[in-house]
Amino acid sequence: MGPMSALTRNEAQTRAALLDVHRYHVTLDLTGDDETFDSTTVIHFGAKSAGDTFVELKPDALRSATLDGQPLDPDILTGNRLPLTGLTPGDHELRVEARMRYSRTGEGLHRFTDPADGETYVYTQMFMDDVQRVFAAFDQPDLKAAFAFTVTAPGHWTVLANGTTERTGTREADGAGTWESAPTPVISTYLAAVAAGPWHSVRTEHAGLPFGIHCRRSLAEHLDADADEILDVTTACYDRYHEKFSEPYPFDSYDQAFVPEFNAGAMENPGLVTFRDEFIFRSAVTDTERMRRAMVVAHEMAHMWFGDLVTLRWWDDIWLNESFAEYMGYQTLTEATRFTDTWTEFAVTRKSWGYDADQRPSTHPVAPDPDDVPDTAGALLNFDGISYAKGASALRQLVAWLGEKDFLAGINTHFTRHKFANASLADFVDSLADSTDRDVHAWADIWLRTTGIDTLTPELQESPGGWTLAVRRDGSRPHRLTVGTYDAEPGHARRLELRDRLDLDVPSGEVVSGTGPRPALVLLNDGDLTYAKVRLDEGSLETALRRLSGIPDALTRAVLWNALRDMVRDGELEPVAYLETVHAHLPEETDLAVVQGVLGFARQQIADQYLAPEERAGALRLITSTTRDLIRRTEDGQAPGLRLAAVRVFIDSATQPDTIAAWLTDGTVTGGPELDPELRWRILGRLAVLGAVGEPEIAEALAADPSATGEEGAARCRAALPDAEAKATAWARMFEDDSLSNYLFTATAQGFWQPEQTDLTAPYVSRYWADAVALGARRGPAIGEAAGRWAFPTHAVSPTTVEAARACLSNPDLIPLLHRKLTDQLADLTRALHIRSTNVG
Numbered sequence: 001m002g003p004m005s006a007l008t009r010n011e012a013q014t015r016a017a018l019l020d021v022h023r024y025h026v027t028l029d030l031t032g033d034d035e036t037f038d039s040t041t042v043i044h045f046g047a048k049s050a051g052d053t054f055v056e057l058k059p060d061a062l063r064s065a066t067l068d069g070q071p072l073d074p075d076i077l078t079g080n081r082l083p084l085t086g087l088t089p090g091d092h093e094l095r096v097e098a099r100m101r102y103s104r105t106g107e108g109l110h111r112f113t114d115p116a117d118g119e120t121y122v123y124t125q126m127f128m129d130d131v132q133r134v135f136a137a138f139d140q141p142d143l144k145a146a147f148a149f150t151v152t153a154p155g156h157w158t159v160l161a162n163g164t165t166e167r168t169g170t171r172e173a174d175g176a177g178t179w180e181s182a183p184t185p186v187i188s189t190y191l192a193a194v195a196a197g198p199w200h201s202v203r204t205e206h207a208g209l210p211f212g213i214h215c216r217r218s219l220a221e222h223l224d225a226d227a228d229e230i231l232d233v234t235t236a237c238y239d240r241y242h243e244k245f246s247e248p249y250p251f252d253s254y255d256q257a258f259v260p261e262f263n264a265g266a267m268e269n270p271g272l273v274t275f276r277d278e279f280i281f282r283s284a285v286t287d288t289e290r291m292r293r294a295m296v297v298a299h300e301m302a303h304m305w306f307g308d309l310v311t312l313r314w315w316d317d318i319w320l321n322e323s324f325a326e327y328m329g330y331q332t333l334t335e336a337t338r339f340t341d342t343w344t345e346f347a348v349t350r351k352s353w354g355y356d357a358d359q360r361p362s363t364h365p366v367a368p369d370p371d372d373v374p375d376t377a378g379a380l381l382n383f384d385g386i387s388y389a390k391g392a393s394a395l396r397q398l399v400a401w402l403g404e405k406d407f408l409a410g411i412n413t414h415f416t417r418h419k420f421a422n423a424s425l426a427d428f429v430d431s432l433a434d435s436t437d438r439d440v441h442a443w444a445d446i447w448l449r450t451t452g453i454d455t456l457t458p459e460l461q462e463s464p465g466g467w468t469l470a471v472r473r474d475g476s477r478p479h480r481l482t483v484g485t486y487d488a489e490p491g492h493a494r495r496l497e498l499r500d501r502l503d504l505d506v507p508s509g510e511v512v513s514g515t516g517p518r519p520a521l522v523l524l525n526d527g528d529l530t531y532a533k534v535r536l537d538e539g540s541l542e543t544a545l546r547r548l549s550g551i552p553d554a555l556t557r558a559v560l561w562n563a564l565r566d567m568v569r570d571g572e573l574e575p576v577a578y579l580e581t582v583h584a585h586l587p588e589e590t591d592l593a594v595v596q597g598v599l600g601f602a603r604q605q606i607a608d609q610y611l612a613p614e615e616r617a618g619a620l621r622l623i624t625s626t627t628r629d630l631i632r633r634t635e636d637g638q639a640p641g642l643r644l645a646a647v648r649v650f651i652d653s654a655t656q657p658d659t660i661a662a663w664l665t666d667g668t669v670t671g672g673p674e675l676d677p678e679l680r681w682r683i684l685g686r687l688a689v690l691g692a693v694g695e696p697e698i699a700e701a702l703a704a705d706p707s708a709t710g711e712e713g714a715a716r717c718r719a720a721l722p723d724a725e726a727k728a729t730a731w732a733r734m735f736e737d738d739s740l741s742n743y744l745f746t747a748t749a750q751g752f753w754q755p756e757q758t759d760l761t762a763p764y765v766s767r768y769w770a771d772a773v774a775l776g777a778r779r780g781p782a783i784g785e786a787a788g789r790w791a792f793p794t795h796a797v798s799p800t801t802v803e804a805a806r807a808c809l810s811n812p813d814l815i816p817l818l819h820r821k822l823t824d825q826l827a828d829l830t831r832a833l834h835i836r837s838t839n840v841g
Contacts, residue, residue, distance in 0.1 A: 004058065004080045006377040007129060009314050009370060012140040015053050018087070019138060020046040021145040023183065026135045028109075029152045030122060030196055031176045036060050036099050037109065037122075041136040043094045043145075047087040054081040056129070057136040058108075059098035065136075066095045080132050096136035105742045105782040106263035108133025109194075112741075114260070116218035116707045121197030123259045123274055125267060126190045128315065129376045137189045142313045142422040144186040151179045153196045160195045162187070162271040164210065164253045182252055184270060186420050188311050193269035195257045202227045206235045207242075209249070215258040218707065219280045223258070226281065230256070233294040233337055237301050240336035241328075246412040247419055250309045256297070260708060261743045263782055266296050268303030268325070275300075282709065283678035286641035288592040291339040299329030310415055313422040315379030316370045319448075320428060322383070323366065323391025326350070327399075330392070341591070346392070347528045347558040348597030352565065354389030355533065358453050359569075360827040362820055366391045367425050367448040380781060381820045393531035394447050400529045401443065401480045402436055409435035446477055454479070456506060456524050457535040466515040469522060471506045475532070479506040484526030484556060485519035488543070494550035494588075496521060496543070521547070528559050533566045545577070549585035554594060561598055568610065569831060571838040575610045578602070579622045587629035592641045595630070599623070599649045607653070608755050608795055609832040611839070616755060623653045635671050644673065651682050657692035677705050681713030688720040689754050695721075712747035719751030722760055727752065731764060734791060735771040742782055749790035758795065765793045765801060769808040776818040788821025797832045805829065 022044040029038040043055070058080045065072040067084060076083055084094065102111035102122065107130045113120045124134055131137045151159045155175035159165050163182030170177055184192075200220035203212040213230055215223045223230075234256065242248065251271040262276035279293045306328070307321035330342045357363065364372065366386055373379050399407045410432035418427060425448070433440045454475025461468045469483065483502045489495040499519055502512050521543040524534040536544060544560050551557050564581065567573035582602050589595050607619040630646035633639075647669050654660050664683045668674040675683070684701055687693040695718070702714040719730035730752050733740055740748070753761060772791065776784030793801065805826040809819065 006375040007056070007140060008375040009316075009373065012142070012314060015138065015140065016142050018048055018051050018053055019143060020048065021138050021143045022046065022091075023146040023148070024135075024137070024192070025148050025150070026192075027150040027152075028135075028194065030157075031152055031154060031174065034102070034111070034113075036101050039096075039098050039100045039135045041094075041096045043096075043136065043138070044091065045094070045138070045145075046091045047089055049089055051087055052083065052085045053087065053138075054083050055094060055096070055136050056080050056132040056139045057082055057096060057098060058100075058132040060101040061099040063097040063099065064095075065097070068092055082136065094136070098136070100134060103133060104261075104739065105780065106261055107780065107782050110259075110261060112260040112708075114216055114218050114708060115711055119198050119217055121195075121199075121216055121260060123195035123197075123257065123262075124193050124269075125263065125274070126192055126269075127267060128190055128380060131189045131192060134194075139189045141188040141190060141311050141315070144188055144311065144420070144422070146183045146186055147181075147192045148183040149179075149181040149194055151181075151194060151196060152176050153179065156198050157196050158199045158201065158214075160193075160199070160212075160214065160255050160257055160272055162191070162193050162251070162269060185250055187270050187308060191269050191308060191311075193267075193272045193274065195259060195272060195274065199257070202231070204231060206238065206254075207249075210253045210255075211235070212253075212255045213258070214255065215277055215280050216260060219258070219277060219282070222280050222282050229290070230293075230297065233297050233333075234301070236336040237298045237332055240332050241301060241305070244332070244408055244411075245305055245415060247305060247309060247415040249304060250419070251304065254301075256300075261741055263742060266300045268300045268307055268321075270304060270308045273300045278709075282707075283676035284640075284644055284673060286592050286596065286645055288345055288596055288641065291333070291342060291345060291593075294337060294339055295329050295333050295342060295345075298333045299325045302328040302332070305415060306411075309420065310418040311422050313424050314370060314373065315376065315382075316368050316373040317423075317425050318379065318382055319366050319387040319391045320425065322387045323395055326388050326392035327395040331396075341554060341593075343528060344555045344558050344591055345593035345597075346389075347555060347562060348593050350385075350389040351393060351528070351531070352562060352597070352601075353385035354393060354531070355385075355453060355562075355566065356569075356828075357385035357824075358390055358451065360824050362823045362827070363451045365449050365451055366394055367444075369449075377816045380817050390531060391448075397447070397480065397530045398443065401478075402432070402438060402440070406436040406438075407432070410440075443478075450476065454532040455535060456481075456532050458483075458522050458524055458537050458540070460518060460522060460537050460539075462518060463513065466513060467518040469512040469514075471504065471524060473506055477532075479525075479530040479532060480504075481506065481525045481530045481532075482527045483512060484521075484523040485514065486521040486523070486543075486551065487517075488520045488547065489550070492550065494547045496547050496550045496552070498552065501526060521551075523556065523559060525559055526556055528555055533570075534559070534563050535567075536563060545581055545584075548581065549588035554591035557589070557591070558594055558597075561594060565601055568606070568835070571835055574839055575606045575835065576615070576619070576839075579606060579619055583622050583626045586626050587633055590639075590642075592645060595642060596645050599627070599645065603649055603653060609797055609828070610835045612836055613755070613758070617655060620653045620655050624650055624655075627653070631669075631671075637672070640673070647673070647679070648682060651679070651686050654686055654690070657687050657690045661687060661692060677707075677709065677713075680705070681709070681717070685713070685717050685720055685751065688717040688751070689722070689756055691722045693717075694723075708743070712743055715744050715747040716751035719748045720754060722754075722757050724760065727760060727764065731767070731771075734787075735775050738779060742786060745783060746786050746790050749786065752791065753793050753795055755795040761793070762796075765796045766804065768793055769804055769811075772818065772822075773808065773811050773813050776815045777813050781815065781817045784815050784818035785821055788818045788825065792821070792825045794825065794828070797829055797836065799833065802826065802829050802833065 025042045027040040062074040159179035161181035199214040258277035266275040302325040306324040414431035457472045459470045485499040486496040627646040627650040634643035772787045
């Protein structure tokens with residue numbers, strides 16, 4: 001078998017012109033050994049004319065293939081392509097029997113054995129071209145077909161699929177069960193799905209359809225504790241989408257399976273959405289984390305229409321799936337559930353993800369040119385903050401400009417025109433244009449086909465009896481935004497009160513004017529309706545630094561925190577000044593998303609990257625002092641989420657082990673909360689970094705928590721030990737042990753690099769480049785991406801590291817996804833060096 005080939009856009013267009021694919025019947029036998037399973041695929045398809053094509057498959061062994069009953073030579077399989085030559089016009093049947101290999105990296109059919117109870121689970125992740133790891137397919141999004149599965153599995157397992165499933169028989173020899181799934185409507189190959197194992201399930205019915213949520217048995221009590229919340233969010237979003245969308249939900253059931261070692265947050269398989277099972281909370285979480293889980297539920301449900309009912313034609317339009325689901329998930333959650341402040345979390349967490357991605361050399365338009373996505377390998381690179389956060393921000397700006405009524409009318413036109421089919425950006429814009437008199441095509445060109453971020457700067461002038469405001473734009477996009485003006489509340493050192501909110505189009509030539517004294521704070525993009533960096537005039541910046549916590553609206557505070565964050569990243573505000581602002585204002589903050597986002601930036605970017613090593617201890621003291629103030633403020637038990645967020649960062653920032661070691665011994669944070677598994681492993685991890693625990697304590701903790709997350713916690717702690725032997729062992733696990741799962745790889749990488757251990761890990765910085773390249777080439781995209789994201793020495797901010805990264809990027813053996821991650825890491829390192837060089841603190 002030769003090298004695997006990525007499908008090109010041109011090949012996909014040629015094959016789509018030749019074929020109509022009608023239906024797949026896939027038979028899987030999961031009762032064999034731990035490494036492989038049997039797969040039989042029968043594909044019914046039609047040829048529109050005479051010609052040659054191919055079907056994709058990545059087997060462990062191809063046993064047989066027949067086309068219209070005639071055997072094909074298995075030796076003609078080249079890489080992942082089985083040629084089908086001499087097709088005649090009309091209908092055909094292809095049958096392929098193969099032995100396939102289970103995945104340990106979250107790609108294809110992933111197999112996981114739960115260390116808590118020894119039970120095994122398997123699930124598919126077919127995106128983007130990993131269906132070939134499970135069964136033979138014409139694997140491209142515009143060759144939709146109906147899918148049905150027959151699955152043989154151990155007798156105590158339950159099998160889930162896109163359609164409803166039923167156990168239809170029991171094998172006499174070993175008690176294995178046979179399960180049949182109802183056929184789906186036509187869907188794309190990457191959306192076919194199966195999940196099998198001894199699931200713990202909670203089932204209900206809503207709107208005449210079966211709904212279910214599922215997890216592994218060892219998490220049963222935790223799912224049961226949250227089942228009402230998950231199902232309430234699910235059904236509320238379902239009902240709200242039916243109010244928004246004219247097309248009804250197009251599938252026969254709605255199952256949500258929380259699966260182990262999942263690479264993404266979730267996957268929108270029709271009728272069987274899969275989620276990472278960290279969303280089944282074993283330990284205490286903040287309400288913002290509950291909201292984030294609810295948002296993912298809403299996001300994936302939006303995909304049932306945008307992505308599943310109407311699907312992209314080629315991967316250049318992946319943003320249409322993700323941006324739409326991102327926007328609709330946040331908006332619908334706000335409208336339909338108790339989580340009414342979701343856009344604040346979006347501003348603090350998601351939007352900064354988009355801003356960062358858009359300022360790297362790897363930036364790309366929200367909607368790339370098709371020629372820039374020539375094959376599936378290149379398409380994987382565009383799953384980033386631009387396709388999700390920037391695209392959602394653009395849609396939110398579009399709604400502000402177009403009006404929600406016309407926006408939804410255009411969306412429903414799009415669904416009606418292209419249901420159960422494929423569509424492109426041009427089709428989407430045409431549907432919107434038919435619902436409005438505005439020039440949507442021009443808007444799409446300037447917003448979706450360009451890169452980068454506009455910067456908006458206020459220009460205030462005193463005028464007789466008042467003041468005027470103009471906006472200077474560094475960029476090219478039109479913006480509809482709100483300007484907030486605020487006054488200092490008399491008698492209060494920090495409180496600000498809203499004077500007015502003014503709607504403004506930029507550019508428009510319009511100058512906003514006001515009477516009375518100049519406002520203490522003028523904030524562009526108040527309400528966060530557009531996607532742009534905003535700057536503050538000198539007086540407003542002074543007000544913000546002194547009075548930020550006195551602003552009444554959380555979303556306004558989030559916009560200001562983002563403005564300060566951007567200033568730090570652009571070298572316009574010293575990192576220490578940001579930390580001092582955090583110390584001054586965050587102890588008064590009431591919004592959880594703001595607290596978590598601001599503390600995360602302060603701890604992970606400023607302390608670990610933007611400040612020189614000699615300044616780090618002072619930064620950690622400021623951060624721990626801030627979190628200590630938050631902990632004191634929440635002693636009354638009224639804000640457990642704020643307290644938990646503060647406790648976590650206090651642990652992560654501790655420079656002396658005494659306090660957190662005492663908490664571990666006592667089993668509780670002083671004044672609460674009691675330690676749950678997450679806090680125990682967090683404390684143990686920090687103590688490992690500081691050299692205050694060793695292997696005996698880690699082994700004892702793992703014995704007390706022999707779960708999958710316990711195994712990950714132990715791997716993280718062992719890699720974090722300040723010991724040469726521990727580092728050597730951890731490095732060998734990551735880069736030499738090809739049986740290491742994706743999650744255990746990530747946990748080990750997270751523990752390995754620690755700024756406190758720079759001298760100890762220095763030799764590994766130079767080893768990283770060759771070892772990471774070889775690992776990516778050997779183990780593929782998922783582990784390659786993890787190596788670039790988690791195993792990269794982000795703390796090694798130096799010209800030497802920058803030069804080594806640049807040299808590595810020229811290595812011809814770099815797989816595309818790792819190349820992209822290293823490009824981004826290099827950009828972030830270069831930015832950190834620049835910030836350090838401009839920091840005079």
